[in-house]
Amino acid sequence: MMEYNLEQAIVQVPMDLNAVSYLQEFLQKAYQQKLLSDFELEDIRFRNYELLTNQLKRFTCCGSSSVPEETAFGIQQSMLYTIGVYLKSLPRSDQRIDVLKEKSLEALHREGRIIIERKIYSARTLLQSIQKGNFTTRNIAYNDTVFYGIPKFFSSYDVDYSAHNASGSIDYPLTNDPMELTGVEYVLGYLRKLSMENTFCSRFTLNDIDSLLRSYDENNTELLINIFGLVLTNAIGSVLSEKIGISLLLGPDDIRLMIRKLSGVSKEELNAQLLRAADLVILKLNIRESSLQGHIRETAESLTPRILNALENNCLETVFLPMKETNLRMGAEYKDGLKLNGDAFRHIVEEILECRYASDKLTIIKREILSISDFVDVLEGDCIFEDEFFSIFQSLSSIELALLINKSGCFFSDHEEYEINNEKEWKKKLLLYLEQTAAGRKKELMAQARLIHFQDRHDPDAF
Amino acid sequence: MSNDILLIKNPLTDSAFAAKLVVSGILSCNKTTSRYGLTLSETEAFELAETRSEALCSSGRIEFSNGIINKLILEFCDSPYISRQNYVDTINELVEIFYYFKNETLDEIDDDDLITYLKRCFDNSCYGSLELLKNRELENLARNIRFGLEESEDIDDEFDEYMEDFYDGI
Numbered sequence: 001m002m003e004y005n006l007e008q009a010i011v012q013v014p015m016d017l018n019a020v021s022y023l024q025e026f027l028q029k030a031y032q033q034k035l036l037s038d039f040e041l042e043d044i045r046f047r048n049y050e051l052l053t054n055q056l057k058r059f060t061c062c063g064s065s066s067v068p069e070e071t072a073f074g075i076q077q078s079m080l081y082t083i084g085v086y087l088k089s090l091p092r093s094d095q096r097i098d099v100l101k102e103k104s105l106e107a108l109h110r111e112g113r114i115i116i117e118r119k120i121y122s123a124r125t126l127l128q129s130i131q132k133g134n135f136t137t138r139n140i141a142y143n144d145t146v147f148y149g150i151p152k153f154f155s156s157y158d159v160d161y162s163a164h165n166a167s168g169s170i171d172y173p174l175t176n177d178p179m180e181l182t183g184v185e186y187v188l189g190y191l192r193k194l195s196m197e198n199t200f201c202s203r204f205t206l207n208d209i210d211s212l213l214r215s216y217d218e219n220n221t222e223l224l225i226n227i228f229g230l231v232l233t234n235a236i237g238s239v240l241s242e243k244i245g246i247s248l249l250l251g252p253d254d255i256r257l258m259i260r261k262l263s264g265v266s267k268e269e270l271n272a273q274l275l276r277a278a279d280l281v282i283l284k285l286n287i288r289e290s291s292l293q294g295h296i297r298e299t300a301e302s303l304t305p306r307i308l309n310a311l312e313n314n315c316l317e318t319v320f321l322p323m324k325e326t327n328l329r330m331g332a333e334y335k336d337g338l339k340l341n342g343d344a345f346r347h348i349v350e351e352i353l354e355c356r357y358a359s360d361k362l363t364i365i366k367r368e369i370l371s372i373s374d375f376v377d378v379l380e381g382d383c384i385f386e387d388e389f390f391s392i393f394q395s396l397s398s399i400e401l402a403l404l405i406n407k408s409g410c411f412f413s414d415h416e417e418y419e420i421n422n423e424k425e426w427k428k429k430l431l432l433y434l435e436q437t438a439a440g441r442k443k444e445l446m447a448q449a450r451l452i453h454f455q456d457r458h459d460p461d462a463f
Numbered sequence: 464m465s466n467d468i469l470l471i472k473n474p475l476t477d478s479a480f481a482a483k484l485v486v487s488g489i490l491s492c493n494k495t496t497s498r499y500g501l502t503l504s505e506t507e508a509f510e511l512a513e514t515r516s517e518a519l520c521s522s523g524r525i526e527f528s529n530g531i532i533n534k535l536i537l538e539f540c541d542s543p544y545i546s547r548q549n550y551v552d553t554i555n556e557l558v559e560i561f562y563y564f565k566n567e568t569l570d571e572i573d574d575d576d577l578i579t580y581l582k583r584c585f586d587n588s589c590y591g592s593l594e595l596l597k598n599r600e601l602e603n604l605a606r607n608i609r610f611g612l613e614e615s616e617d618i619d620d621e622f623d624e625y626m627e628d629f630y631d632g633i
Contacts, residue, residue, distance in 0.1 A: 053527045063573030066519065066526040066565065 011035065011093040018182040019084030020077055020164055026087060026096060035097055044100060051105040052076050059161055074162060079109060081164035081183055085119075086112035116159055119184045124154055126191040135198040136206065138221045139213075145172040146194075153187055175229045175299045196292040197228035203285045204231060207453075208248045208334070215321045230321065232281070232299055237320035239277040239284075243400055245337030245371045246284045250322050251398040259316050267304060274300045274307075284337055284370045323399075334403060334452050337371035345374060352383040358391040365392070372403050379426035389429035398445060404430065405449035485512040488533050496540040501550045503536075514555045522562040531561055531574055538582050544591025556593050557581065560601065567605035580604070 011029045013022055027044065030036045036044075055075050056067055067075075086108050087096045099108060127150055137143070153168025164183045170190060174197065178189035201209060209227065212234055213220040234248045240261065241254035262270060278300035282293050303319065310316045340348070348368045355361045361384065369375050378384065384392065393401065408427045423431075434442050489508040496502060503511070511532055519526055535557050539545055545553055564577065572580070581596065589595035 056527045060570075060573075063575070064565070064570060065528045065531055065574055066524045066562065067570065068566065069523045069525050071570075072525040072527070 011097070015088060016178065016180050018164070018180055019081045019088060019185060020182070021084075022088055023080050023084035026093075027100070030093075030097055030100075036101075040101055044105070047105045048076075048080075051079060051109060054106070055079055055161070074165075078158075078161050078163040078165075082112035082116060082159075083108045084112070085115050085163075085185065089115050113159060113163075116163055116184055119188050120154070120157065120159075123184060123188040123191055126188070126195055127151070127154075130191065130195055130198060133195075133198055134202040137209070137213075137227060139172070139223075139225070139227065140221055141171040141173075141224050142227070145170050150187065150191070157184065171224065173224055173226050175226050175232075175302075176295070192291070193295065196289065196295050197226075199289070199292060200285075200287070200296065201228055201231050203246075203287075204235075204248055205334070211323055212248045212321060215324045229299060232296060233303060234320055235281045235285075236274065236277045236300055236303070239280045240273070240320075241397060242366050242395075243397060244366065244369055244375050246281055247334065247399065249334070249399045250320055252317075252322050254397045254399070255317050255320060255322055257397070258320060259311065262307065262316075263311055267308060270307060271301060271304045274303055286338055334372075336373055339371050340369075340374055345377065349378065349381045349383050352378065352381075358384075358388040361388060362392055362395055366395075372400075372407055376404070376407050376426075380424055384426070389426060390433055393430065393433045398441075398448065402445050402448035402452060405434075405445060406452045482509070482512050482516075485515065485530060485532070488530070489536065492533055492536045492540075495537060499540050499545075500547055501540055501545065503551065507551050510551070511554060511558065514558050518559045518562040522566050524562055524565065531578065532558060534574065534578055535561065535581075538578050539585070542582065542586050542591070544586065553593065560593070560597050564597075564601045564605060567601070568608050571608050 011026055011033060013025045013029060015022070017025060027036065027041070031041050052072070052075065056072060059071075059075060060067065083105060087099070090096050090099065127146070130146055149169035149171060151168075153166060156167040157163075158165075158167075166183050166186045168187070170187075172194075174190065174193050176193070178186060178193065181189050209231060212230060213225075213227065216225065216230060217223060231248060234250055235246050237250050237254065237258060238245075238247045241250065241257045243254065262273070265273070275297060278297045281287075281300075282296055287293055287296070306319050307316070310319045348364065351368075352361045352364050355364065365375065365378060369378060379389070379392075393404075396404065408430055434445070437445070486505065486508045489503060489511055490505065493502045515526075515530060515532055532554070536554060539554065539557065561577065561581070565572075565574075568577070581601075584600040585591060585593075585596050589600060
């Protein structure tokens with residue numbers, strides 16, 4: 001008889017395969033690698049038939065000796081799925097081979113069923129937390145899926161005879177839907193990703209997200225769109241357009257800046273830039289869950305072909321969505337980025353003080369400062385002097401300027417009567433800068449600033 | 464090697480050994496049926512086993528435990544309408560009818576109940592006619608089930624009607 005070295009048995013089968021295909025492929029590879037002999041494989045086949053017969057007897061309550069082929073096929077798929085789920089749960093491939101050889105398939109099926117029950121429980125708990133979570137939207141597909149479609153799955157899922165099927169209705173699309181999976185594995189995978197996406201979206205105000213979606217389409221509630229994808233794209237856009245903090249509010253000048261920066265870059269360089277931007281988004285939004293970090297990076301990378309195509313066709317605004325004026329006129333809630341702690345902030349101010357040129361100071365500010373509040377503190381920190389203020393203001397986008405004007409409070413007073421001398425240095429410089437700006441642009445900035453509702457972030461985990 | 468490494472392989476239908484098992488099962492019924500002057504030769508038993516395989520195939524069904532041929536033989540052997548001359552043909556036909564109507568009745572009726580119903584109709588309302596059994600009685604039953612009428616109710620009602628007619632005639 002042949003000797004098999006099971007200690008070293010490595011049968012590599014992708015875990016993201018659905019459990020039925022996983023089991024089939026695992027057996028196939030184990031057989032090809034001679035980890036299973038002809039006799040052992042035949043034995044597994046016979047035990048498979050025995051288990052199927054028992055399952056069919058249970059299904060017909062011993063009342064029938066035959067069933068339609070499709071019924072038998074469905075029950076067999078369900079049975080293989082359940083066994084596959086159990087095999088997937090084992091950490092090493094030699095353990096999988098051991099149990100296939102030594103345990104009865106009935107026992108493996110029982111173990112698999114227990115794991116499926118646990119997965120159902122996890123999925124149910126996750127759905128409840130999504131339903132009660134912070135993220136809400138008026139998108140019909142989202143609400144139908146979360147409040148009607150997936151709950152239907154729990155009431156109609158047949159663990160015994162149709163475990164490989166996911167009944168219920170899931171309409172809302174995810175960025176990277178785990179479509180290879182089936183049954184409860186798919187539903188759980190879907191809910192995990194949806195939960196991650198919601199966690200990310202809840203870092204922004206619902207108002208900002210709503211404005212973004214309206215910029216995408218006025219009838220966005222009726223569309224099958226992935227909200228996370230749109231939110232993340234604009235968040236990455238705000239990094240690429242060198243905004244302070246992460247904001248979904250991109251303006252036409254941000255798009256122009258991105259076109260200038262990205263035109264002519266190679267696919268590899270763009271990919272690298274997007275990954276760097278994704279990392280900054282992760283850092284600035286203080287995202288710690290590694291699975292969400294991975295999802296963000298994966299989604300950011302998937303933007304590469306779309307951006308290249310948009311640059312080629314001169315339509316980058318179809319990827320990074322600029323806020324429509326009508327949306328801005330309606331007002332926007334701005335959730336500020338994370339405030340740095342005292343030590344980190346002092347360190348940055350010292351670093352700025354050491355710089356000789358305004359451009360170097362600006363680079364540090366763009367790189368290190370995560371919120372408008374900290375930016376204002378830097379302006380008030382006696383580390384920016386005279387004309388350097390103008391260089392900094394010039395580098396800001398319209399929305400950043402509007403945010404700064406809003407923070408300064410200057411627009412509340414009639415300009416003619418405004419007592420400028422009592423104000424801080426940066427405010428005086430800002431007003432002076434606005435004086436020199438074209439009248440139309442100044443009016444627009446003032447109007448935008450007036451409509452922004454500022455929200456400070458109070459994050460206990462701020463670093 | 465196929466991708467479907469665990470494709471359904473039915474030892475009761477997919478091998479020569481399986482055919483022999485079915486045939487010996489059929490032949491074992493001779494002990495009971497011989498009391499009614501009905502016996503099957505080995506060739507006739509093979510023919511019946513072949514009919515069973517074809518009927519399963521044409522009705523798209525899979526049999527997973529002891530087949531129904533034995534049950535049909537034992538149920539029908541005392542029928543006044545079965546003789547040595549039509550025995551093999553009738554059982555062959557009944558096997559086909561059985562699987563066909565398992566599908567038509569949407570698997571709602573257990574094997575034993577369906578066989579009992581077949582026998583009752585065959586001996587009573589059909590007077591031994593397989594055509595009437597198939598085209599009238601079973602079609603009616605299948606239609607009632609598809610339209611949601613309780614088949615047991617239906618079966619019982621018909622039986623009661625028959626018994627009333629029977630006693631009226633006495």
